[in-house]
Amino acid sequence: MDSGLEVLPDDIEVLKAALIVARAEVASARAQRSDDQAMIAHLKLQIEKLNRDRYGPRSERTARLLNQLELQLEELEATATEDELAAEMAAAKTTKVASFTRKRPSRKPFPDHLPRERVIVPGPTACACCGGARLRKLGEDVTETLEVIPKSWKVIQHVREKFTCRDCEKISQAPAPFHVIARGWAGPSLLAMVLFEKFGQHQPLNRQAERYAKEGVPISLSTLADQVGGCTAALMPLFKRLEAYVLSAERLHGDDTTVPVLAKGKTDTGRIWVYVRDDKPFGGPAPPAAVFYYSRDRAGEHPQAHLANYSGIFQADAYSGYGKLYEPGRKPGPILEAACWVHARRPFFVMADLAENARRKAQGKKPPVISPLALEVVRRIDALFEIERTINGQNADRRKAVRQELSAPLVADLEAWMREQRAKLSRGNDIAKAMDYMLKRWTVFTRFLDDGRICLSNNAAERGVRGVALGRKSWLFCGSDRGGERAAVMYSLIVSAKMNDVDPQAWLADVLARIAEHPVQRLDELLPWNWQQLREPVSQAA
Helix, strand or coil: CHHHHHCCCCCHHHHHHHHHHHHHHHHHHHHHHHHHHHHHHHHHHHHHHHHHHHHCCCCCCCCCCCCHHHHHHHHHHHHHHHHHHHHHHHHHCCCCCCCCCCCCCCCCCCCCCCCCCCCCCCCCCCCCCCCCCCCCCCCCCCCCCCCCCCCCCCCCCCCCCEEECCCCCCEEECCCCCCCCCCCCCCHHHHHHHHHHHHHCCCCHHHHHHHHHHCCCCCCHHHHHHHHHHHHHHHHHHHHHHHHHHCCCCEEEEEEEEEEEEECCEEEEEEEEEEEECCHHHCCCCCCEEEEEEECCCCCHHHHHHCCCCCEEEECCCCHHHHHHHCCCCCCCCEEEECCHHHHHHHHHHCCCHHHHHHHHHCCCCCCCCCHHHHHHHHHHHHHHHHHHHHCCCCHHHHHHHHHHHHHHHHHHHHHHHHHHHCCCCCCCHHHHHHHHHHCCHHHHCHHHHCCCCCCCCHHHHHHHHHHHHHHHHHCCECCHHHHHHHHHHHHHHHHHHHCCCCHHHHHHHHHHHCCCCCHHHHHHHCHHHHHHHHHHHHHHC
């Protein structure tokens, strides 16, 4: 070891150069290892496909259940239409029974921006009554039907002409256009479609590849995966700017959800964390945005690392992993905890769900016992939310004033009533547990009374992770930890675009077309809310 240190140069600049070379070699080795792993996985997939083709499937994955409510709606609508048609056909055979017509809501007109194609139905050339030929046009009736034209594929050829100088014989040619990925073959619109369908519409790449092949454009799964990895790397600077913007907020919403991760012979339970900046409830001018992170487990070290440089208000559930974030002497500054009243209300509502009680009675099942105490808590909390609806979107000072006048007395009465009722309940009672959850954290539950920026609920974060929860039913699991990290980056970009009413696919297509030659100093122009402002003048001019 000593001999190795002796051969190192003493010059700092030479040491820096050697360190840069070493880092490059490590990155190259990592890339080679990743490529080898991808090749191994590809070969294993090919072998498995060959074995299935030769010997037949050895096992079939159990079919995944669709969302029950959507399935019921689909079946009921189809059955109703089928029965309606059967009733019409039956009524047509007799004059004594009127045909049945379903009461449907009035259909909205088709959007004006859709192109119209007029198909003229030839009119009569003679009067149907007298046979006369002296006909004059009186008007017309237009019946509109909505039709779809299958998407078309095309190859764009960038032709760069060469010129030679007759004076010096030097050859001149325009530089090659920038590609999102080095030596890339896919255009930005195609890449945006692949990314949005995978992370925004939850369509795995294998299903996309099958659909493209049916449309006459066979693209292998590994090729699509290459494009996803390359685009994620190209968009990483934009993700970093989005991350810095979100974590500079005065107040953050935080939440997490489970995500299955493929492991040896099983799936592990990973986590997707989300932090949302949304100043609209207190009239803040800053646009909303969200940033996602991935981790293999739910250890408290992950949110502590995510928010290591954050100070401000943090709205989340009572997860113990957040505990160190609220320590008084924390650096770089304190984080104030604000509890979620929706989380507190939820267990009481389960024990006071009148609608579920009536539904079970109608089904002939034994209804759950309605707790009068739970019903009273729900009623009191709902009164607080009713006040919040009247001040939502107003500035923080106005919200604070209304809360001090109207909400503070209700909160004080709720605390006194809960402590009185809690003394009469046993420790193991479900109502007692729900009350203890609130009473032990009463300071953070009532913090909204003194700060108009705080919301009563953490719904902003829960809306952020909703897409991940829905996507789990489509893609089953993440293939690896790196796959989870890529998903977190793309979720951040797509969800932030949606929060600003920006079409994620159109935005991604334009950003991918620009980002290779866009100045780093002006990278913020490509963030969804700035991009929309830049596009509006162009649209108005067009």
